[in-house]
Amino acid sequence: MNDLVYNEIVATPGYELEFAVGTTYSLDAEAFLAIALSFARLGDVTDADFQSPFRLLEGLRQANNRIALFCNRAGLQPPLRMNPLYAMLDKSVFEVADEHKGKELANFHPKIWVIKERSLDDRTKRQIKLVVMSRNLTKDSSLDIAATMTAPLDVKTSAELRRKHQPLKDLLMILAEKANPDKKKKIRKLVNDLDSMGKFVLDSPFEDYEFLPIHFGENLNPKIDITRDLAGQKMMIVSPFIDKTPLKSDGNSNPIQWLNEYKPSSEKVLITRIDSLTPEILSIYSSNKREIWVMSQVAEQNDIQPMNLHAKMYFSWAPETYPNGIYYWLGSANATESGFNQNSEFLLRLSMPIGRGRFETFKSEFCDEKKQLCEQITSLPKSESSQEDHSITIAIRKNLISRNNLSAEVIEIEGEYTVVISAKKCNGINGRITFAPIQEPCNESELMPDALICKLNGISRIQLSEFYILKVIPFDETIKPIRMAIKIPTKGIPEDRDNHIFRSLINTSDKFLNYVEMMITNRPQEFASIMMQTDEAKSMGENTFANHKGNTLYESLLRIAATNPERLEEIEELVNRLDATVVPDSFRQMSDMFKRSIKKLR
Structure with missing residues (x-):
């Protein structure tokens, strides 16, 4: 239950990114740049990057080639400080909304990453990494949940395994239609790669998995009946937001209602935010074997790292629908009608065998008063009722x-x-x-x-x-x-807009040579730090590393030509972006020599 370090979860040590698709409801521009740096193995974003943005430029260059990120319409938060690179976000970030009339308030809400990556030590070893979480790509410090799984690529598979992965492929194909032509083509290539993907490896005690993408109310996994499979005789709901009114005006009950109506005499626990509760919800949990827990004041109001609940999880044991085990669900869907019937969401369903104390162990992660994370409540505290006026926001969206x-x-x-x-x-x-x-x-x-x-x-x-x-x-x-x-x-x-952005930053021969070395070195984070230090010392562009630049570049280019010749194409693309005067003739000659050598080898 530790706080998530987003970029450490997404980027895999020892692996190089080939292509990734990410989804988020809301998006912070600086958080996206941090992800781009992590995928490029360039370290963390610092304040110095906004004065000397060469690392950010390289991270975003790679992101524009290798990342497609989808967010809710108007989900990108206005940046708090300016950066000359934000114009280039339109090559990687795409908005998603329900375009049907009357559905303007539906939200694109899933939080996943599908990452195709290759081992740095063995380039024949490729894998898919799937990250399912409740966290948005922002700097929020709320309590969230994430699960990561990897599966090998380029292996023989089975019809059942392809069926299991089909809902994930269907979601990616839907997203491909929201992207630009370049990213659309790459997402479709990723979908094709999933046909040669093995089974995701699970840690004990989990035995199997299913994916439940919901695209604006449409269940993309026909094997799962959510109202049947989510309910349990023993049931624990972790959801920061719940519907205020248990019974909707059209007669359809919301998730809190139908999850509690199943085996009403059995044990049910709700963990939510205090401001999501109403007397109606409290009454549902007033009977025996029912409990409501909320984040404690210690967790919410401490001076070190105050946090609120943002995780979405469901623990269900239902002998009638799954007699041999337990379902554990996690992802983006709140226990609301819109979460299951209106928004786009993604849930990962993990199954595990029946075992003594499973429910109690899961419950203790939150409901242990010694941890001071949550506290049980049986009545609502008195509070001043204040209603925010959202009418203008609703009118904007509609x-x-x-x-x-x-x-x-x-x-x-x-x-x-x-x-x-x-x-x-x-x-x-x-x-x-x-x-x-x-x-x-x-x-x-x-x-x-x-x-x-x-x-x-x-x-x-x-x-x-x-x-x-x-x-x-x-x-x-x-x-x-x-x-x-x-x-x-x-x-x-x-x-050529992006070319002019590159030219505005890489405007001397020495900056160009340093930038190229950062692109191809096998220690990009270390070299990027050296670049920042020299820039802070105001020596960038004044013969930086002049005594050994030629030798180190030659060695790096030789290694790249032998191990990853595709990177030479990226260098040529960079050269074509820049003013001809900043690319030394000696570098052009060296690069041409390597290109001729590679052609002969092919």
Whole structure:
């Protein structure tokens, strides 16, 4: 139950990333850069990276080739501090929403990573790493859960194993349609690779697994009947959010209701947040063998690392549906009607044999008063009722950012750019609407309510991006302004935008040589640290490592040519991005020599 170190869970020591698909509800830009650095084996993000962003540039370069990340529409949080690389996020980050009319409030909510990776020691050894968790890709410190599993690639498989993995493949194919053409092709290649994937290795006591992707209410695993398989005679629900009203107006009970109606005299435990509870929920758990636990004040209010509950887990023992074992579910779905019937979610179902004390062991992770993590409650504390006004946010989701309502076009005027943002409608939003480039939030312009057009002027090429900062200033001054980052399909972004970002940062021969060595060294984190130190000493671009640069580069290129010649293509791609004056002739000659040698060997 330790706090998750996200990047350590996702990146595998001793392995090199080939391609990865990630999903999250909300996204922090700096957290994404941290993941990119981890996959590139370049260490952790530091404050110095925002002054000398060469490591971030290399991490994002690799991410734009090897990572597709999907988040909820408007899930990217507006960055707190600027970075010249945020414009390039539109190559790796893609929004997902339910485009059906009336479904605008459904959330894309799964938290998984499907990672294809290759061993650094044995390049013939490849594997798929699956990470299923409850944590978003943010800097949140809440209590979360994660499970990691690996399965070998390029092995003989069976029809049953392919059936077991089909729901995961179906989800990836759905996501592929939300990506750009390059990532779409790579995701489909990943899906094809899953046909040669062996069984995921499980730690004891777990014996088997099933995947339950739910895509906007549609169960993608026909083998699982959620209302039948999730309920248990002994049942423990860990969910930060639960429906306030147990019985819905249409007569359909929410998960808290039907999970408790199964074998009502048996033991049921609910672990949730105190502010999710209502008298109705409390009454359901008022009978014998029912308990409610919430995060303790010690956990929530300590000065070292306060945390709230964010994990989603379900423990169920149901002899009638699974007579020989126990189901343990974890993932993203809250015990709410929207969690199982409206949102996109992902749950991993693990099965384990019946054993003495299984329920008690699981329960003790939370419900041990000695740990001071949770405390049992039997009544609700008195609190002042305060209702936040979400009407404007709801109107934004329904009437402004839904179903391709927004579009943008770039117009070039004498080397500077104007972006024209158009909306088909914006009714029901009681406030002023402004847009700004994600790179320049102060350069905001108002959406004209009559023409439904907004013009952003004076934007440089390296600031152009499909991500924008949307702000609504309510007419009611008691309501705080609402800010969100939103991706808008934008026509006319120059194809060489990324090249200009590279040129703005790698603008001397010495920076180029250092950058290339960081790309190909077998100790990228160590070398990146040296680059940062030299930059802090203001020696970047002034013959840094001049005495041995030629020898070390030659040795690195020789090793790469022998072990991973594809990396030479990445170096050539970098050379083509940059101004010709920063690439030394001696490097071009050396690179050409290696390319000719590789062609002869092939």
